[in-house]
Amino acid sequence: MKHTASVIGYHTTRYGELWNKSLYELLAEAYSGAIADAHTEHGSVDAIFLGNMLGGVLDGSLLLEAHLAEGIRSHIPMYRVEAACASGGLAFQMATEYLSAHPHHTVVVVGGEKMTDVSGGEISRALATAAAPKEQRVGLTFPGVYALIAQSYLHAYGYDERHLASISVKNHAHGALNERAHFQRAITIDEVLESQYVAYPLKVLDSSPISDGASAVVLTGNATRIRTAQAAVSVLSSETATDTISLAQRERIDTLQATVCAAEKAFQTAGISRKEIDVMEVHDCFSIAEILALEDLGFWKKGEGGARALQMETARDAGNNLIVNTSGGLKAAGHPVGGTGIKQIGEIYLQLTGRAGKRQVARHAKGLAHNVGGSGGVAVVTLLGIS
């Protein structure tokens, strides 16, 4: 039986090209900020969960937990979780499992990445380590994998590149309101269409950037801490599922089965319906990914997504009930991979507690965060609601 935990604090660093800060400094900044936001002292943290993908590959930093322990000066349990771009979300999901075993504990989930200090070629190779070996060997990069998915999807349902571009336009409009976002400016459909191809049909402006940054949340099962927090949000459920990493092994490549499974479990566990969700952060590593996410999470029917994306139904100013990626998503807010899944949960936390500032949405009782690793090898879906 899983017990209920609540998010009681959140902090994120600015996402972007942060050349003057190390990976450890970013993690420490997010950690301390979240503790302060939760009105908690460091001494009451019982365990730390750490999401990071590339510290070992790019930065010569494995055993990051011990690097954190160095600054924190305590002997509490620390767990580093790696699940490629879902490292942050999975660290959070695992923390919810841990709190079932320790229902009165308070834990910090922190994740981040330092990606802009190396060349583009190096980062492409590093990110490709999360792809299937066979796909790596034939030279498929991550944009290449998602480009194949996009081609299949556009062809199957008769959509074109404008349908993809709409996602980026919406997310940049949202990101323009987020002072921690990597990109804080609006873009147009034409700008997306005129940007350079990365892997046909995906262009630079269909793609999330390479970012530095870190984010952290404080999660607790302690009733006193929940009551005395300035703002608390319950974790209604947090579930994860896996899938083959090779596209070739899948029944269809325009469905992320890990997302389908994780979402089904998450809604079942929480006992709520999709209609109750007001605000979501979904994994838009490329524009096509947000369209698939809305379908695979069960909000749109398979094949509808292109048309509904073009209508910008999920924009803040569309006047509809479901608003997606108010942070700017991975596209505009940035994508330091270990941080992303935690920032998504943090953004929902801010929205549900009415603390999202200029980008606050009007209806905010329940929210969803969706984080994907690789091209769908792992997915994590977390449902949150006002306590």
Place this chain on the structure above:
Amino acid sequence: MKHTASVIGYHTTRYGELWNKSLYELLAEAYSGAIADAHTEHGSVDAIFLGNMLGGVLDGSLLLEAHLAEGIRSHIPMYRVEAACASGGLAFQMATEYLSAHPHHTVVVVGGEKMTDVSGGEISRALATAAAPKEQRVGLTFPGVYALIAQSYLHAYGYDERHLASISVKNHAHGALNERAHFQRAITIDEVLESQYVAYPLKVLDSSPISDGASAVVLTGNATRIRTAQAAVSVLSSETATDTISLAQRERIDTLQATVCAAEKAFQTAGISRKEIDVMEVHDCFSIAEILALEDLGFWKKGEGGARALQMETARDAGNNLIVNTSGGLKAAGHPVGGTGIKQIGEIYLQLTGRAGKRQVARHAKGLAHNVGGSGGVAVVTLLGIS
């Protein structure tokens, strides 16, 4: 409240230079072997915990869970844990936390490493990623870190290199009885003393080798599975603690405070005394490390270790109650880092269930496994007992 889980199956590949097998093949072999040993079918596995340190750095393999999912064809949760040389032990510890939330589930904990395909320089740099950045920058390698610890210890208590060498001699004698060990031959004190220095006072034969290999255990809270297993052992407790990674930040360098803390918690949780332990696997990455382990785990007083090591008190044939590293330890059985912590638990499982073959010990009611990450940045202590 933590519930009780039991180990019901174990398999390890041979440890050694396994040039004809990939990391994924080793993990899959250990996984399948453990499932078979537990008389379980793949379909009843509810989650997988994966310990691996260097897949991303050496092998271009991150998101290893999805590589496993590819072979296994299921959508179950999978978690990769990285804690340097404690990756396997911490994956197991985390699995016990998970089973508290899902007390009827059955999970597999699998870990391994593929280390012999790269040059010695490359592996030294890769392993050094788990050291403190300042220590890395001044050129301290892992043998260097433990050499400083050894020098301090020998000087403080008036011991010499023979005291260290005794550990290797004992563990090689044990390893000679283990058909899966990297090295299966006995060595003498003189051979250790005559081997080349790696970092004074540590020599080649004070040091665990670079190995390939993988190990897996099946862990369940399901009463029916425990009853129908051919052999089951209860997890009495499994605890982890962390510490600063820099030696310079520690009060004393001849004590691994993470081991002290994890052991205290583990004995307290299990409610048993150290006198009840019959057999232990401890983290002897270097000979000095086993001496410190026996002290820091609370079996020997600080400073006694050198003399007691020279007496080979913990050898199988010494006639004493406490026998240490029957597998051969990291020194003789080998040290594929992500596999080690799981092999330790598997060895205790074999001993407690009377299935350890030629190296079976006579008294085998309770055992302990002790896994360390970095130079003591993380430690995991697991206590096991006959169900």
